Amino acid sequence: MDILLVLAAVLGVPALLGGLWHWSSRRSTQGKVRRGATGGMLGVVDEIFRPETHQAVQIQKIHHELPTPTPAPKPKS
Numbered sequence: 488m489d490i491l492l493v494l495a496a497v498l499g500v501p502a503l504l505g506g507l508w509h510w511s512s513r514r515s516t517q518g519k520v521r522r523g524a525t526g527g528m529l530g531v532v533d534e535i536f537r538p539e540t541h542q543a544v545q546i547q548k549i550h551h552e553l554p555t556p557t558p559a560p561k562p563k564s
Contacts, residue, residue, distance in 0.1 A: 533541040 533544065
């Protein structure tokens with residue numbers, strides 16, 4: 488009986504995490520663009536174990552959201 492409980496736990500936990508990931512990724516759609524949920528799950532791991540990588544990703548997000556600078560006016564000659 489104990490073997491069945493261990494087997495259910497060993498197989499059930501990854502199946503539960505996979506189902507949660509699938510549900511989360513299907514829920515986070517915008518129109519026809521589908522975003523994966525893996526980045527959000529791995530972001531927590533980066534924040535804890537690799538803070539430099541987490542900070543670099545945050546800076547990339549900020550640069551992506553900033554508007555592009557307007558071109559300088561051409562000098563009149």
